[in-house]
Amino acid sequence: MTPNIIREYDNQFSKIDDIIKLTLGEPDFNVPEVSKRAAIDSITGDDSHYGPSLGTQALREAIADFMQTRYDLTYHADKNIVVTVGATEAIYDTIAAFVNPGDKVLIPTPTFPLYESDTLILGAEPLLVNTQDDDFLLTPERLKATLDEFGDDIKVLILNYPGNPTGRTYSDEQLKTLAEVLKDTDIVVIADEIYSELTYDQNHHSIAQYLPEQTLILNGVSKSHAMTGYRLGFIAGPEDLIQGPALVHQMAVTTTPNPMAAAATVALGTPAGHQATMEMNDEYQDRRDYLVNALRDLGFELDTPEGAFYLFPRVPEAYGDDDPAFVTDLALKAKVGTVPGQAFGPGGEGHFRMSYASSKATLEEAVSRIARFLEEQ
Ligand SMILES: Cc1ncc(COP(=O)(O)O)c(C=O)c1O
Known part of the structure; x- marks a missing residue:
């Protein structure tokens, strides 16, 4: 590395x-004023004990409402959401849960370099696919050709949209065609949607809409609410898929800090946020x-x-x-x-x-x- x-x-x-x-x-x-106030109130109110490992109930409920209202995706606070230390921890937890040494992680590039680094830390193999000739998007044709070549060795596909560094994103139709190719496989899709609230000229869509059983969405308040230093992110996905990342999270960090969770709860869950x-x-x-x-x-x-x-x-x-x-x-x-x-x-x-x-x-x-x-x- x-x-x-x-x-x-x-x-x-x-x-x-x-x-x-x-x-x-x-x-x-x-940081939005309402979030600063919530963090201060949490501190002065002595909200200082270990919270639940998955994240505070209030924050998980705010996240579930946010995903429903903004993206029409249904997740339940009690079984589909894990609150993490930024999307960064969510990336690590999700890759760790699905790879063994030697497994391949499919990563369309150019992209956020952490996916490759975390894959290497975990002893798995990054399979970097060059999308430059396809306007920086993974096409169903390239995906299919890669799957034909590497087959069952690929355990995870990481999609990041809107994308860092290109700012490109997938249309609803493009996500649908990618999902068509993936639904006949056992591949887990890690959809890093940390920039979902920052889209221009078009609304954000998630591949989870078309591939709910195989998708884990990563998101958080770092970019949407300018709260990078608060370190609050989350994973959302089906109950059977999210159990692995939830365990990694529990072993690695126990839980996230209460004042920051309070700040994220109002960021995601109030009109002011x-x-x-x-x-x-x-x-x-x-x-x-x-x-x-x-x-x-x-x-x-x-x-x-x-x-x-x-x-x-x-x-x-x-x-x-x-x-x-x-x-x-x-x-x-x-x-x-x-x-x-x-x-x-x-x-x-x-x-x-x-x-x-x-x-x-x-x-x-x-x-x-x-x-x-x-x-x-
Ligand atoms: C695509 C992508 N994912 C995740 C992150 C990290 O997010 P966080 O600050 O919530 O850990 C970044 C930060 O630049 C990013 O660009």
């Missing part, structure tokens, strides 16, 4: 004086539109992402597929920090990721620095 490449670049670029860092997937907004997400969503969409147009005007080739808060443009032609060289030049000469596409697996080659979880003024300054850099080239 190698250390987290995104963090390495971020650390490296942090040493450059006056750099604008568009490196991390870290919302620049504050939802309003906070909608306001951030509008702001992200505005930034996305600005940045997509500005980069296209500068000659960059890129798709308009449907969600999350990242752009994934191609590097300028002069750099070929050498995204690390471009990103390094951009940091040193333009003083704009981004992440090379290769950090997200083989499908990311020749691209770079820009996060737009920064203020519009910061993005405008970044664009003018990039424009100057390109002129000087």
Whole structure:
């Protein structure tokens, strides 16, 4: 295993004086006031004892209501939900529950690097599929061809949509066709939907709608409510599938912190919490539109992402597929920090990721620095 490449670049670029860092997937907004208040009340109310391992009853009920209201998915607080320390723990718990050493985990790339690292920690084998030629989405044809080649060795498929680093997501129809291929297999689908609340121009759909018996959804409040530091996520899925991850969770962390659970309960379960997400969503969409147009005007080739808060443009032609060289030049000469596409697996080659979880003024300054850099080239 190698250390987290995104963090390495971020650390490296942090040493450059006056750099604008568009490196991390870290919302620049504050935690909604109602959530802060709930955490404070939990602390002052001496809510300080071990909670239930699966998560507090109130939070699991809020999650069940949230999944029903927002995505029309039915999960019961008592048997279908495990509250975790961020989506990060949920990723580990779910992979750990379904692989033995040597099993394969199918991971379409480019994607969040943790899936590959956790698979390796657990002694299983990441099977990285390059989706660059398919607009960064796993097609039913590529899925079928991979299953034909590796068959029963594949125990788990990890889908992340809206996706980090591309911002691409699947339409309802695309999810349906993937589910058609998967339903004749025993593969467990881990659907990392941590960016589900941040979609633009279209509503979020889940593959769980079409493959409920085989899908575990991962989500949380890190991105939707700018609560990355509160470390609250969850797993939702059918009772028989969720028992394994629930055990891993119980052995690894016992349970999540009560004040943070209280904060997440109002984030997911109150109109004020939802309003906070909608306001951030509008702001992200505005930034996305600005940045997509500005980069296209500068000659960059890129798709308009449907969600999350990242752009994934191609590097300028002069750099070929050498995204690390471009990103390094951009940091040193333009003083704009981004992440090379290769950090997200083989499908990311020749691209770079820009996060737009920064203020519009910061993005405008970044664009003018990039424009100057390109002129000087
Ligand atoms: C796709 C994806 N999944 C999970 C996470 C981690 O989420 P959390 O902060 O809730 O652990 C991230 C964070 O960047 C992410 O991009």
